[in-house]
Amino acid sequence: MTNRRVLISGASVAGPALAFWLHRYGFTPTVVERAPELRDGGYAVDFRGASLRVLDRMGLRGAVEAAATRMGDVTYVDGDDRPLVVTPSTYQSGELEILRGDLSRILYDATKDDTEYVFGDSITGITEHGDGVAVTFAHGEPREFDLVIGADGLHSNVRSLVFGDEREFRHDLGYYVSICTVPNHLGLDHTGRFYNEPNRTVGVYSARDNNEAKVMFWFGADRLDHDHRDVEQQRRIVEERFAGVGWETTALLDAMRAAPDFYFDSASQIKLGSYARGRVALVGDAAYCAAPLSGMGTSLAVVGAYVLAGELASASHETAFAAYEREMRPFVDACQKLAEGNGKWFVPPTRAWLKFRNLNYKLLPYLPWRKLIEELPLKAGNAITLKPYAGAPV
Numbered sequence: 001m002t003n004r005r006v007l008i009s010g011a012s013v014a015g016p017a018l019a020f021w022l023h024r025y026g027f028t029p030t031v032v033e034r035a036p037e038l039r040d041g042g043y044a045v046d047f048r049g050a051s052l053r054v055l056d057r058m059g060l061r062g063a064v065e066a067a068a069t070r071m072g073d074v075t076y077v078d079g080d081d082r083p084l085v086v087t088p089s090t091y092q093s094g095e096l097e098i099l100r101g102d103l104s105r106i107l108y109d110a111t112k113d114d115t116e117y118v119f120g121d122s123i124t125g126i127t128e129h130g131d132g133v134a135v136t137f138a139h140g141e142p143r144e145f146d147l148v149i150g151a152d153g154l155h156s157n158v159r160s161l162v163f164g165d166e167r168e169f170r171h172d173l174g175y176y177v178s179i180c181t182v183p184n185h186l187g188l189d190h191t192g193r194f195y196n197e198p199n200r201t202v203g204v205y206s207a208r209d210n211n212e213a214k215v216m217f218w219f220g221a222d223r224l225d226h227d228h229r230d231v232e233q234q235r236r237i238v239e240e241r242f243a244g245v246g247w248e249t250t251a252l253l254d255a256m257r258a259a260p261d262f263y264f265d266s267a268s269q270i271k272l273g274s275y276a277r278g279r280v281a282l283v284g285d286a287a288y289c290a291a292p293l294s295g296m297g298t299s300l301a302v303v304g305a306y307v308l309a310g311e312l313a314s315a316s317h318e319t320a321f322a323a324y325e326r327e328m329r330p331f332v333d334a335c336q337k338l339a340e341g342n343g344k345w346f347v348p349p350t351r352a353w354l355k356f357r358n359l360n361y362k363l364l365p366y367l368p369w370r371k372l373i374e375e376l377p378l379k380a381g382n383a384i385t386l387k388p389y390a391g392a393p394v
Contacts, residue, residue: 003146003279003317004028007135009123010152011038013045013100014284014301016107018151019115020058021309025391029115030145032137034157036120038108040101041261043179043214043292044069044207046094049381050331051299054306055096057386057393060110067102069093071205074192076358079246081193085361092192094295094377099207099214101261103298123148126161128278147317148280149308151301154268155228156286162277173291175267175343177218178238180259182252184213195247196354201347202242202249215252217242218347223266234264267291267343269336275328276321283308288332293342296335299381304328310389327384334383338376 004027008015011033019029047055047064055061071093076084108117118140125136126148136142150158160166184206186193192205201218219241226233235257242249256262270289275282284301291297307327311320348354 003312005132005144005146006030006149006312007032007123007133007143007145007147008149008151009033009156009158010150010284010286011035011108011117011119012104012151012153012284013107013298014286014305015149015151016104016111016115017058017302017305018149018283018309019111020107021306021392022312023111023114025309025313027309027312029111030118031111031115032118032121032123034120034122034152038104038119039261040105041181042100042104042263043216044071044093044097044205045100045103045298046295047096047098047302048094048296048299048378050384050386051302051381052095053386054302057306058110059393060106061096063106063110064096064098064103067098067106069097069099069205069207070190071097071192072190074194074203074205076194076196076361077247079195081247085358087361092295094381100298123157123161126158126280128280133279146279147312150280150282150286151284151305153285154265154270154289156270156282158280159270159282159286162280163272163282169270169272171269171271172223173267173269173293173339173343174222175218175220175293175347176224176237176241176264177216177267177292178234178256178262178264179214179216180256180262181207182213182215182255182259184210185251185255186213186248188213195245195249196348197245198350198354199347200242200245202245202247202252204248204252215256217252217256220343220347220349228265231262231264235262238264267293267339269339271336275325279317281308281317281321281324288328288336290332290335291339293346294335294339294380295377296338296380300332300335303331303384303386306386306389306392307384310387310392313389313391327387331384334380338380 188206194203
């Protein structure tokens with residue numbers, strides 16, 4: 001086997017998952033992460049279909065289940081906190097749900113003894129030559145690797161350096177979301193409460209055995225001119241967009257200002273003609289972000305890492321990268337399609353749409369096509385047949 005030295009950019013989900021499998025196959029993975037330490041917090045993420053089978057093959061399903069959110073029903077309320085409609089957990093939480101930070105910690109703990117992690121640094125240059133890649137860093141000394149993999153999210157640094165400007169590949173769905181950790185001042189017990197005004201959604205749900213809560217602010221908007229690394233600017237955007245919104249919004253905005261893990265970004269998809277170029281490839285959101293509205297980002301990251309590592313263990317990088325794309329493309333298309341049209345249901349644009357949405361949710365248990373709607377995410381989650389790569393348990 002050649003191409004043993006692999007540099008992975010990004011230590012969230014796709015990066016550590018890829019490092020897990022690469023080490024299993026005899027590679028030497030190095031993970032570089034811009035953040036100074038493993039990032040905690042983040043929203044709840046879902047597993048469906050094939051991704052659960054990958055967890056089984058990693059031997060990590062038990063650890064993920066132990067840290068699962070065990071979220072129950074979600075209630076949509078009016079401005080006086082009176083219930084309007086209740087949706088079951090399966091509508092929001094997939095087959096298995098865990099906080100992104102908890103999943104990241106599980107993957108890191110499973111790989112830290114066999115993988116070199118470099119925190120507080122980032123790639124500044126990638127130069128491919130005949131039999132390898134020369135990489136420069138913001139702080140560390142230049143190094144040589146056989147392959148470089150970008151697992152660094154929607155705003156991938158590796159993708160920008162090798163594939164081109166993000167604007168060529170990013171497709172905005174017309175929504176923005178902010179998520180952070182706040183005190184569970186509503187006393188929620190493994191449940192969530194959501195409030196809507198036209199083009200605005202505020203939601204809060206309990207987390208970590210009700211010891212804290214996660215708050216979400218969603219709003220519809222055309223592309224904003226903002227710096228995705230300027231947290232103070234992003235907080236101001238959220239405050240301005242939700243000024244005067246009813247229910248518990250003012251208290252949740254106050255709590256947001258003190259949150260240690262503030263997150264803000266657009267709901268966007270990445271659509272590339274190819275997931276690899278030369279000795280550089282992309283995985284997870286960097287390659288095929290499906291947007292949070294799909295509920296499939298983590299499934300894509302975990303499955304993509306499994307497929308990419310398995311193909312690299314089976315052939316040269318040229319052959320492996322091509323096979324990786326063939327395996328993943330239909331799965332990616334199915335997962336990205338799930339996000340299409342979901343925005344109007346989650347962030348109704350008008351009061352008429354809001355009433356229409358609530359009526360549909362109320363009637364859904366009695367509608368003949370209810371089961372079909374519930375099975376759509378599971379169908380997408382199973383839109384790939386996992387190969388039994390040599391060395392991977394089946």
